[in-house]
């Protein structure tokens with residue numbers, strides 16, 4: 001095939017160059033030029049670009065009400081936690097990117113999905129990383145019935161697409177997108193230009209044929225998938241597969257989803273026989289110690305569409321450093337600094353000479369502000385070296401003037417706490433229910449000082 005015309009485009013400002021150079025002349029950024037294929041875009045006599053013009057070259061305006069749209073066709077994968085994160089099943093013709101650290105279990109999850117869907121959506125597995133022998137031995141080690149699965153070891157996108165068109169699977173897994181390349185580009189496989197081009201071809205293919213595609217993407221050291229988030233814009237859904245290396249549990253999180261809620265969590269446990277679903281995950285994010293410990297608090301977080309009980313631990317200790325350490329794992333570092341300042345100013349707790357470490361149990365990352373209050377309660381408990389006297393949960397956002405602000409879905413969070421046998425809940429006043437719970441004492445607070453008093 002003749003080489004397509006390419007150009008070097010700055011990924012920061014979009015300026016175009018014929019040759020690669022280290023610095024963009026337009027925005028002065030370094031190392032931002034990436035090679036792109038220039039699509040042939042015939043321009044008609046009036047200057048309208050083909051593809052955007054309607055009949056006779058004139059664009060047509062349509063009322064939204066006149067647009068005929070069908071419901072998207074979804075197929076449940078049969079893996080409940082994956083379906084939850086996808087928003088209720090896999091949408092026909094959708095492209096889903098699954099990102100995660102190497103070895104976290106992406107290939108295993110997708111092989112299981114291919115197995116679960118085999119009868120309804122016959123699949124094809126394209127591997128650029130492992131040999132067919134490796135794939136097959138893993139499938140048999142995990143006890144997956146994948147005898148009928150079609151596989152392809154190939155990394156050149158120009159050779160993959162004709163094979164897909166010929167085989168006509170309903171579901172394709174590309175493992176991984178970083179190993180794929182287009183022979184139209186001179187850039188090395190794995191570079192931003194190649195990953196982007198390969199993904200663009202596959203997205204176009206999926207939209208034209210209605211075949212659903214899973215792309216596996218490795219997370220770079222900075223935490224993004226393959227460079228400056230080039231892929232996230234192109235695909236329909238981005239799921240991250242996370243978990244601590246020492247932990248058995250894996251969390252699948254929807255980061256973007258055109259067909260469902262974001263921040264939805266799916267929880268899996270690794271086993272000899274592959275990933276198992278954890279339908280009631282609240283239990284695993286509690287550290288499980290019977291005796292109440294100083295420095296521990298339980299929050300009710302709501303990531304996605306279900307409430308979760310998660311333990312947060314704090315260690316406050318006299319610092320030998322002139323600049324004490326403040327370390328947050330599973331929470332945002334700046335938020336911790338802010339909370340400590342509020343605690344000092346409005347809670348009357350002087351801990352500026354103490355090291356403060358905060359950790360969220362189970363390797364889960366909490367993004368919502370409802371974690372503010374339980375984090376401060378854990379810090380207080382560690383500082384006083386006194387555990388909570390009752391099994392207590394808390395949630396609530398802490399404002400800069402020491403006020404406790406309400407968070408969404410308070411009732412639902414309280415119900416989850418009551419179900420798991422908690423005896424006391426410290427909550428923002430606006431979240432306190434009118435009617436109490438039988439065994440759950442509700443402590444409604446307006447200000448941080450009220451919450452600290454409740455534990456005095």
Ligand code: TYD
Pocket residue numbers: 100101102103104105106107108109138269270271272273274275276
């Ligand atoms: P793998 O799926 O290859 O990870 P990734 O594709 O993200 O790099 O999984 C890594 C290894 O862990 C692999 O040898 C299989 C093993 N594994 C299990 O034994 N059980 C499990 O439940 C999972 C998820 C993985």
Ligand code: MG
Pocket residue numbers: 103106107108129175
């Ligand atoms: Mg893999």
